[in-house]
Amino acid sequence: TGHVVTGGIVSCKDSSWLLSWTINRQGQFKQQDKEKVCVWVYGLFTDVLGDYVKKPMKECTGKEITMEWLYHLGVPEKYIEDYATNSAICIPTMMPYITAFFMPRRKEDRPDVIVDGAVNFAFLGQFAHTPRDTVFTTEYSVRTAMEAVYGLLGVDRGVPEVWGSVYDIRELLDSSVKLMDGKSPLEINLGPLNIFKKPLIKAVKGTIIEKLLRDHEVLKDNM
Ligand SMILES: Cc1cc2nc3c(=O)[nH]c(=O)nc-3n(C[C@H](O)[C@H](O)[C@H](O)COP(=O)(O)OP(=O)(O)OC[C@H]3O[C@@H](n4cnc5c(N)ncnc54)[C@H](O)[C@@H]3O)c2cc1C
Structure with a gap:
């Protein structure tokens, strides 16, 4: 109850399907039961066997996909089948074209929005092609x-300009x-560059650069 969740994709790095999931702000649908959570689970490698369900993802039912996900969440195996059967509904969807957005390309591979000389298309x-913007957003379209x-x-x-x-x-x-994860570059081991940290902090002391670095937590209170 009272779930306030705002996404943030979690990837299972040990998953042979490369499963990820995200739980965005609920309810996702107007009619959604307040006690239910809508989760988006997806996998990138649909041709390989799962780690728990020994089938390629593309051949799995919704229940099997749920089981594989519960396994990666660390749900004890004795509960997996029961939860996937009685506590979840999973609707598998294939989206084979979406990765086409990200295929390698050269600048001239996509036409300009208005190609030179076009007057009615x-x-x-x-x-x-539109300069500087990044695909995979509705804004782009x-x-x-x-x-x-x-x-x-x-x-x-x-x-509107691309920000x-x-x-x-x-x-x-x-x-x-x-x-x-919130660590400043000055807090991590930079190897041979470590020797520059102290002189850098000293050099910027009392300047606008120090303020900038403090405002953005590159320089922390204890530095
Ligand atoms: C899994 C997934 C997650 C995404 N997540 C995000 C996100 O979080 N944020 C974000 O900004 N974007 C996201 N996107 C991208 C975004 O959804 C798309 O970029 C956007 O919807 C594209 O809009 P469009 O109108 O250009 O094309 P589309 O929405 O693809 O519309 C094209 C339409 O043309 C129709 N059509 C095709 N051929 C014909 C034809 N011959 N005759 C008539 N109609 C035809 C199609 O049926 C379709 O309805 C995501 C996409 C996917 C697949």
């Missing part, structure tokens, strides 16, 4: 649609700390 969606409509029909509205996080030092500092 455009390309929309994940396989059209929406952006291509905006570019197409505004561009072809001469609508005088700006397409330039890669050029924002604050964002980069935050990400490097988050990537290491």
